[in-house]
Amino acid sequence: YVAGAFDLFHVGHLDFLEKASKLGDYLIVGLHTDPVVNSYKGSNYPIMNLHERVLxxxxxxxxxxVVIGAPYCVTEELLDHFKIDVVCHGRTPISLEDGKIDPYAVPKTRAIFELLDSGNDMTTxxxxxxxISHRLEYERRNQAKEKKEIEAFEALQRQKQTQKAG
Structure with a gap:
């Protein structure tokens, strides 16, 4: 069992899920709701809504x-209901619920928790x-082009005025 946001699904997620799948014969992925993801990732997250992330x-x-709306804290009920033998988490930092509770306390107590390193450092x-970086570069590049176009237009206007005067 693994759980998370899986926002903007990418190769880092893929590598992590592949590695997790090798620890058993059936991989269950819990997806946190949008408000839960927002609480531990911040105001701009998730970028994709729960439905998009599930798909x-x-x-x-x-x-x-997939468990839609999985609890942030892995509970005994969840582990027992799905008969989970291993709970994995990747290299992303674990946020404590309410700043105090380790969401993996129960699987750690049962000695079924594993930290996995997918070998991939890609993150959302x-x-x-x-x-953001590409957008800023795009804006700078277009501002430079716009400046050249304005200069060319103004030069053309001056040339037309000179021709009319002469």
Whole structure:
């Protein structure tokens, strides 16, 4: 079992899910609701809504089942209901619920918790940073082009005025 936001599904998610799938014969992925993701990732997240994130995860060949609206804290009821043998988390930092409660306390107590390193450092935040960086570069490039176009237009206007005067 793994749980998370899986926002802007990317190769880092894919590598993590592939690695997690190798720890058992059936991979269940819990997806947190939009308000829950917002509470631990911040005001601009999630970028994709829960429905879009579910469809992205379901399309992954390593995933057998999705729990929509999974609890942030992995509970005994969840583990027992789905007969979960292993709970995995990747390298992203674990946010404590209400700043105090470890969401993986129950699986850790049962000694079924594993930290997985997918070997891939791609994150949703890196994708967002890349988009912002490219947008800023695009704006700078277009401002330079606009400046040249304005200068060319003004030069053409001056040339026309000179021709009329002469």
């Amino acid at each position: 992205s995860v379901l399309a992954c060949k390593f995933v057998n089942e 935040e890196r994708i967002v940073e890349r988009i």
